Amino acid sequence: MTTPRRRPPLGVVVAAGVAVAFFALPLVGLVRRASWSTLADDLGSPDARSALGLSLVCSLSATALSVLFGMPLAWVLARVRFPGRAFVRGLVLLPLVLPPVVGGVALLSAFSRQGIVGGYLYDWFGIQLTFSTAGAVLAETFVALPFFVITVEAGLRSMDRRYEDVAATLGAARRVSFQRVTLPLVAPAVIAGAVLSWARALGEFGATITFAGNIVGKTQTLPLAVYLQLESNPDVAIALSLVLLVVSLTVIVSLRERWLGPS
Amino acid sequence: MHVPTDRRARPSPGPAGRAVAVVAALAFAMVGCSSDDSEASSGSSANPTTTTGSSATGAVTVSAAASLTEAFTTIKDDFTKANPKASVTINFGSSGQLATQIRSGAPADVAAFADQAPMATVGDANLLAAPARVFARNQLTIVTKPGNPRGIKGLADLATAGTISLCAQTAPCGKFADQALQSAGLTIPTGSVTRGPDVKATLSAVTEGDADAAIVYVTDATVAGKAVGTVAIPEAHNVVASYPIAVIKASDNPKAAQAFEDWVLGPEGQAVLRAAGFMAP
Amino acid sequence: MTLSVMTLSAHIALRLGTLDLGVEVDVGPGEVLALLGPNGAGKTTVLRTLAGLEGVDRGRITLGDQVLDDPTAGTFAPAERRPVGVVFQDHLLFPHLSVLDNVAFGPRARGATKAAARATAREWIDRVGLGDLAAARPAALSGGQAQRVALARALATEPGLLLLDEPLAALDAGTRATVRRDLRRHLAAFGGATVLVTHDPLDALALADHVAILEHGRVTQAGTITEVTSRPRTPYVAELIGVNLLRGHGEGHRVDLDDAGRGDGARTGDGALTTDGHGRRGHVSVAIADPASGPTLLLIRPQAIALHRSRPDTSARNQWRCDIAGFDLLGDHVRVRLTGGIDLVADVTPAAVAELGLTEGQPVWASVKATEITTYPQ
Numbered sequence: 049m050t051t052p053r054r055r056p057p058l059g060v061v062v063a064a065g066v067a068v069a070f071f072a073l074p075l076v077g078l079v080r081r082a083s084w085s086t087l088a089d090d091l092g093s094p095d096a097r098s099a100l101g102l103s104l105v106c107s108l109s110a111t112a113l114s115v116l117f118g119m120p121l122a123w124v125l126a127r128v129r130f131p132g133r134a135f136v137r138g139l140v141l142l143p144l145v146l147p148p149v150v151g152g153v154a155l156l157s158a159f160s161r162q163g164i165v166g167g168y169l170y171d172w173f174g175i176q177l178t179f180s181t182a183g184a185v186l187a188e189t190f191v192a193l194p195f196f197v198i199t200v201e202a203g204l205r206s207m208d209r210r211y212e213d214v215a216a217t218l219g220a221a222r223r224v225s226f227q228r229v230t231l232p233l234v235a236p237a238v239i240a241g242a243v244l245s246w247a248r249a250l251g252e253f254g255a256t257i258t259f260a261g262n263i264v265g266k267t268q269t270l271p272l273a274v275y276l277q278l279e280s281n282p283d284v285a286i287a288l289s290l291v292l293l294v295v296s297l298t299v300i301v302s303l304r305e306r307w308l309g310p311s
Numbered sequence: 312m313h314v315p316t317d318r319r320a321r322p323s324p325g326p327a328g329r330a331v332a333v334v335a336a337l338a339f340a341m342v343g344c345s346s347d348d349s350e351a352s353s354g355s356s357a358n359p360t361t362t363t364g365s366s367a368t369g370a371v372t373v374s375a376a377a378s379l380t381e382a383f384t385t386i387k388d389d390f391t392k393a394n395p396k397a398s399v400t401i402n403f404g405s406s407g408q409l410a411t412q413i414r415s416g417a418p419a420d421v422a423a424f425a426d427q428a429p430m431a432t433v434g435d436a437n438l439l440a441a442p443a444r445v446f447a448r449n450q451l452t453i454v455t456k457p458g459n460p461r462g463i464k465g466l467a468d469l470a471t472a473g474t475i476s477l478c479a480q481t482a483p484c485g486k487f488a489d490q491a492l493q494s495a496g497l498t499i500p501t502g503s504v505t506r507g508p509d510v511k512a513t514l515s516a517v518t519e520g521d522a523d524a525a526i527v528y529v530t531d532a533t534v535a536g537k538a539v540g541t542v543a544i545p546e547a548h549n550v551v552a553s554y555p556i557a558v559i560k561a562s563d564n565p566k567a568a569q570a571f572e573d574w575v576l577g578p579e580g581q582a583v584l585r586a587a588g589f590m591a592p
Numbered sequence: 593m594t595l596s597v598m599t600l601s602a603h604i605a606l607r608l609g610t611l612d613l614g615v616e617v618d619v620g621p622g623e624v625l626a627l628l629g630p631n632g633a634g635k636t637t638v639l640r641t642l643a644g645l646e647g648v649d650r651g652r653i654t655l656g657d658q659v660l661d662d663p664t665a666g667t668f669a670p671a672e673r674r675p676v677g678v679v680f681q682d683h684l685l686f687p688h689l690s691v692l693d694n695v696a697f698g699p700r701a702r703g704a705t706k707a708a709a710r711a712t713a714r715e716w717i718d719r720v721g722l723g724d725l726a727a728a729r730p731a732a733l734s735g736g737q738a739q740r741v742a743l744a745r746a747l748a749t750e751p752g753l754l755l756l757d758e759p760l761a762a763l764d765a766g767t768r769a770t771v772r773r774d775l776r777r778h779l780a781a782f783g784g785a786t787v788l789v790t791h792d793p794l795d796a797l798a799l800a801d802h803v804a805i806l807e808h809g810r811v812t813q814a815g816t817i818t819e820v821t822s823r824p825r826t827p828y829v830a831e832l833i834g835v836n837l838l839r840g841h842g843e844g845h846r847v848d849l850d851d852a853g854r855g856d857g858a859r860t861g862d863g864a865l866t867t868d869g870h871g872r873r874g875h876v877s878v879a880i881a882d883p884a885s886g887p888t889l890l891l892i893r894p895q896a897i898a899l900h901r902s903r904p905d906t907s908a909r910n911q912w913r914c915d916i917a918g919f920d921l922l923g924d925h926v927r928v929r930l931t932g933g934i935d936l937v938a939d940v941t942p943a944a945v946a947e948l949g950l951t952e953g954q955p956v957w958a959s960v961k962a963t964e965i966t967t968y969p970q
Contacts, residue, residue: 153519161521178521179474179505210684216671217643217678218698219749225672228697232688261474261505261516268506276506279407279481 075293082290083283090287098265099273099288103250106181106269110188110249111196115242118196122241125197126204137201144194151190152258159186159259183260184267188252192245199244203237204230240303247299251292367567368396372418374409375401376425376554377509378449378484378528382587383423389583390574397567405509406430407481413438413559420568423556423575425449425510425528426483430555440565443557446575447589450549451484451491452532452541454517455524459540463524466495466548473523475499476516479506484513487550488526495548514539528552530588553592598656598675598752600785604641605650613637613809619753619785619802626800627789630828633806635789639755642787643678644671655752655785672701674753677746681758683738685730691717691741692726698749716744720774736767743778754779754786760795772798793832805829823968825889836892836936839970842884847967849876849934876933879909881962887970894927896964897938900957901948908959916954919945930958 083090090096124130125137143151159166159177169175177183211233215225231238253271260267262276270288277285367390375383380403387399402409402419410429413419414436423446424430430443455463461472469475469492478485485506492498505522507513514531516522518538532541556575558568574580576592585591602617613634619625627635640646642653644660647668653661655676660669677698685694696713700706717726720740730738739759746754759775760768776799779786788799796803797817804814805826813825824830830837840847878890898904904911914930921927926945930936938958950956 156520160519166521176521208684210680211686213643213645213671214678214680214684214686215697215701216645217674217676218701218745219672220697220701221672224701228701229686257508257512258520261476261520261522262479262507263474263503263505264501266502275508276479276481279411280479 078286078289078293082286086283087287087290090284091291093284095264095268095273095277096284096288099268099270100291102181102184102265102268103270106184106188107246107249109185110192111242111246113185113189114193114196114245114249115238118193118200118241118245119238122197122200122204126201140197141194143191144198148191148252148254149258150254152187152255155187155190155255155259159183178259179261179263179267181260181266184256184269187255187259188249191252191255192249195248196241196245199241200234200237203234203241207233243299243303247296250295366396367394367570369398369564369567371397371399371420371564371567371571373399373401373421373423373571374413374417374419375403375423376406376409376483377403377511378425378530379403379423379554380511381534382530382584382589385583385587386575386580389579390571393574393579394567394570397570399571403509403511405479405482407479407483408508418561418563419559420562420564421556421558421571423554424483425552425554426486427553427555428486429483430557433557433559438560440558440560440562440568443555444572444576445553445592446556446580447554447584447592449528449530449552449554449589451487451526451544451552452529453524453544454514454527454532454535454539454541456517457537457540459542461523463542465542466492466497466544469524469526470497470499470503474503474505474521476505476507476513476520476522476525478510478513478527479508482507482509483552484510484526484528487552490550491526491544491548533588551590554589598658598784600642600653600655600753600787602642602653603651604638604648604653606637606641606646606648608637608646611637611809615804615806615809615811617642617787617804619787621785622783623802624779624786624788624800626796626803627787627806628791628793628796628803628832629806630791632808634809635791635806636757638806639678639757639787639789642753643676643755644669644674675749675751676753676755677749677751679739679742679746679754679756679759682762683730683735683742685733685738685741685745687730689730690726691722691728691730691733694730694741695745695748698745702749712748713744716748717741720744720778734767735763736771739763739771740774743775747778747782752784754782754784756786756788756790758790759788760790760792775799823889823966824891825970830891834894834937836890836894836897838878838890838892838934840878840888840890842880842886842888842967844883844885845880845962847878847880847884847888847890849878876912878965879962880965880967882967884967884969888967889970891966891968892936892960892964894937894939896960897936898959899928899938899940899944899948899950900959903957904959906959908961910960910962910965912958914956914958916950916952916956918952919950930956934958 091100121140125133125140146154156163156178158164159169161167161170161176161178166177169177177186207230211229212225215229220228251271252269253275256267256269257272262268262272268276270292274285274288274292277288373383383401387401391397391399406424406426406429409422409424410432413422413433422430422433433439434443453463453466453469455461461468463469463472477488480486480489505516507516510527510531513525514527514535517525518535532539556572558565558572562568581591598621600617600619604617605614607613611632611634615634615638617625617638627638629635637646641648641661648661648663650663651661652659655674658669658675659665659667660674661667685691686697689697692710692713695716696706696709699709699712704712714723714726717723720743722737722740725733725737730741733741743759760771763771772795779799788795790796801816802814803817803820805812805820805828807826807828813820813829820829821833824833824835824837827837838849840849880890898908912933914932914934914936917929917931919926919928921942924941925939926942928938928940928945928950930938936958948956
């Protein structure tokens with residue numbers, strides 16, 4: 049005998065409906081506003097192509113850096129007990145709540161030519177991170193890395209640590225155990241973290257424009273291009289926004305299956 | 312046969328559900344109402360007011376170009392002192408952006424821009440109560456790091472002086488900077504130019520960031536004081552910006568708006584503008 | 593194929609949370625020691641220190657001539673450097689690897705080439721009878737199959753010491769019996785030392801040569817199965833075996849029990865209540881065949897107790913009036929729990945229960961012949 053399905057409470061459905069409308073309406077508006085006939089030309093304009101290419105390069109680089117540095121950090125936070133761990137975790141997650149422009153100002157104070165570290169970088173090595181593509185990558189990494197860390201740390205924590213015990217009793221040294229047991233088991237979290245941080249890096253505006261400036265071909269990523277083109281060339285701006293929209297939707301939809309699907 | 316005990320008639324919403332329904336209804340009502348009336352959802356309390364004698368009352372929202380930040384903040388304080396029953400809110404930004412906002416229905420009572428062109432777009436959309444009037448003029452200057460470490464002597468040096476900060480072309484100062492450079496027959500390599508959304512952001516790229524020089528208004532250089540070095544742009548290549556001011560037709564408070572415009576054009580306002588470095592209209 | 597043949601000698605003292613562990617474990621090659629005890633006794637901790645997943649605070653663990661743990665000498669071999677194989681309770685097969693790669697993991701980790709490791713793995717998988725499941729994922733296996741793969745995986749590295757942590761606990765009753773039989777076969781074939789942790793005495797009975805009882809971090813009894821079951825020393829063991837164990841002071845042919853039991857008073861052989869005038873219980877004395885003196889343990893098998901509705905007219909010198917606390921039907925007999933003067937369990941046939949018309953809470957007379965009582969010093 050099948051059990052009768054309970055209907056979800058009406059209040060919950062209405063609230064959810066309002067939330068959906070809240071998100072759907074602006075996006076529907078954007079799609080309607082777009083100039084579909086000139087879309088290809090708009091996206092093919094030199095500034096648009098430059099912004100698209102730059103965004104791709106910078107966001108992927110930022111993601112790579114987030115994985116490279118985020119992986120050990122997540123591991124330490126999840127596995128090693130040390131004094132002040134909660135504080136360090138709070139520090140790493142700070143960019144999540146910090147307004148991005150503030151993040152940009154903070155990055156300036158550290159890495160501009162007058163900054164704590166930036167001064168030495170410039171005087172000793174002639175390296176200037178501001179107004180450079182590297183600076184844009186730095187700004188994007190600053191905001192994206194916490195997403196990776198928080199996701200992977202959660203994955204490591206929820207993993208059954210006894211598997212690592214098993215690997216040890218079978219003779220696997222720590223590195224081997226990590227590569228052949230831990231990593232495959234947290235792979236879903238690593239992938240989800242990488243995708244989330246990539247999406248965040250792609251959409252970053254405030255820190256990028258403050259730290260790396262707005263230089264066409266060097267630091268004018270998609271979000272900056274949209275912002276600047278909005279009055280002079282709204283069709284291009286909206287076409288670029290649509291690109292961001294489609295990318296984001298794809299990311300979210302594909303992530304949901306991994307993140308919340310049956311393990 | 313066992314009858315499931317949890318089967319009921321369609322449940323009534325219950326207190327939580329009813330609350331959500333009310334909220335949802337309100338949300339939709341607000342959406343419905345605000346699409347046409349630009350002033351209905353204004354943040355300021357919309358009391359129709361009258362000026363009794365020379366005293367303005369009520370709230371006035373001013374959309375002003377970023378280069379007017381310091382001068383208009385002083386003017387706002389003076390105006391409010393003289394008109395205690397009035398309250399002024401100023402929204403600073405790039406003139407191009409502000410014009411777009413007003414054309415999209417943003418609630419503003421007065422607009423004060425750094426160029427005629429954006430004001431014209433507002434006028435063309437039939438949103439002005441009366442033709443705009445010029446209340447000040449401004450010119451461009453080059454600003455550098457304090458002490459001018461790169462030894463910039465004029466526009467020509469900008470092409471090889473590292474990263475140059477200019478306003479976006481949609482901001483008047485950006486358009487004017489491009490004009491100035493063009494009139495001198497100069498181009499700065501694209502890879503060396505960073506464009507700021509408004510003149511204050513453009514300036515801060517030099518004062519806070521690593522930009523080596525910027526083209527901003529003379530008034531901005533004055534405000535920055537010792538934080539920058541200044542290099543004048545010769546008259547031949549310089550651009551004179553005319554600053555228009557106008558009352559918006561859809562204003563809730565046209566009397567007070569007009570009073571504010573008059574104040575800016577009057578002796579008190581002009582004195583403040585002159586002190587800040589603006590030229591007479 | 594050579595298997596290391598080493599003796600395990602372990603003296604383990606450590607504190608972990610509320611557990612204060614102090615045990616000594618010695619197992620020779622080919623021997624199986626069962627570590628039996630209630631939950632929280634410290635069995636798993638012992639296993640983890642032997643495996644190298646925990647270190648001891650004080651003591652020494654050696655396997656053959658390899659020192660695995662010696663705090664005073666500063667030596668500690670972590671798990672990956674010990675020739676130890678472990679079978680965990682929930683099998684813990686790597687979910688992302690096939691059965692073959694699971695079993696090959698150990699040899700590969702210890703330096704074998706992928707091909708050689710897989711060949712070894714295939715041998716072992718065949719040996720546990722799962723040859724056709726080599727390519728399967730652990731999720732597709734039944735509990736019994738998974739546990740067999742776990743055993744193969746542990747043995748594939750040819751360890752000198754095999755540790756099993758409650759290997760049958762996660763299996764259902766039917767599977768348990770089959771796997772136990774298989775395990776017995778494999779353990780017999782294994783040349784190294786084996787330590788088996790379990791709370792099920794059947795496991796100990798079927799698989800082990802020696803058993804050590806662990807209670808509250810201490811070994812309360814150790815020896816062969818026969819020794820332990822014929823002379824239990826603690827209530828836990830007695831309950832495990834299913835016999836009555838009483839403590840008392842021997843006075844020749846009589847043993848005065850220390851604490852006769854709960855209830856409203858002790859009753860003497862003639863059924864009268866004895867109190868000491870303040871309402872406190874007096875002592876019950878038990879008549880025994882062989883004289884005893886000093887602290888004595890008494891073992892009474894449940895089958896040796898006879899129940900009567902009224903005071904029995906037999907030669908049994910031990911007759912106590914008790915109340916029935918409850919019944920348990922165990923297969924073809926009924927275990928009657930008695931309380932009152934003495935707490936006992938008696939085994940009677942269902943027919944007897946019916947005949948006597950026994951019900952819960954009812955008073956009965958329990959009698960035991962002195963010759964049926966085994967005594968030994970505490």
